[in-house]
Amino acid sequence: MPRSRRSDRPHAREPARSSGVRRYASGAPWESLVGYSRSVRVGPRVYVSGTTATDERGAIVGPGDPYAQTVRTLDNVERALTALGGRLGDVARIRVFVRDFADFDAIARALSERFDRVRPAATMVAVAALVDPAMRVEIEADADLGARTAPPRPGGLRPGPLDRSRRARPGPGRRRPS
Numbered sequence: 001m002p003r004s005r006r007s008d009r010p011h012a013r014e015p016a017r018s019s020g021v022r023r024y025a026s027g028a029p030w031e032s033l034v035g036y037s038r039s040v041r042v043g044p045r046v047y048v049s050g051t052t053a054t055d056e057r058g059a060i061v062g063p064g065d066p067y068a069q070t071v072r073t074l075d076n077v078e079r080a081l082t083a084l085g086g087r088l089g090d091v092a093r094i095r096v097f098v099r100d101f102a103d104f105d106a107i108a109r110a111l112s113e114r115f116d117r118v119r120p121a122a123t124m125v126a127v128a129a130l131v132d133p134a135m136r137v138e139i140e141a142d143a144d145l146g147a148r149t150a151p152p153r154p155g156g157l158r159p160g161p162l163d164r165s166r167r168a169r170p171g172p173g174r175r176r177p178s
Helices: 029-034 066-082 101-115
Strands: 021-024 039-042 045-051 091-098 121-126 137-144
Touching: 045 066, 066 101, 066 137, 091 101, 101 121
Parallel strands: 091 121
Antiparallel strands: 021 039, 039 045, 045 137, 091 137
């Protein structure tokens, strides 16, 4: 990585040499075949590789059931986070890869059950294939352990500048601002 022109400090995207990198391998057969870690911790951040609904032996859990597969996938994501000191509440971003958007409701229900209070940034995209045709969903997660705060207050999140869902709606005799 290039260094800043103004100092000898590492570039912002270059991990500090003293922070150390920790890796976790779940034992899934693809990790050694492809040469990657299930999750990697660099400082306070944990990156979880694309994770699917496999059991300890590598067999697919819930073939044909996108809800069951999403639940198992999230269990596996949580295990990868926990192995490196994280938890689902630390997740800042998820990327969800689905085989068919017809599975959206089942997958979204499972995601909401785990992330409704966390509300990470999220992307869901349909893909042509996953590593095994029986897989319906794959999830990546990025977590920031340094950002731990108190859980959201009851009633959900505070509306932001673009969230108009909780703002007063114009009624009879009231004009919408132009």
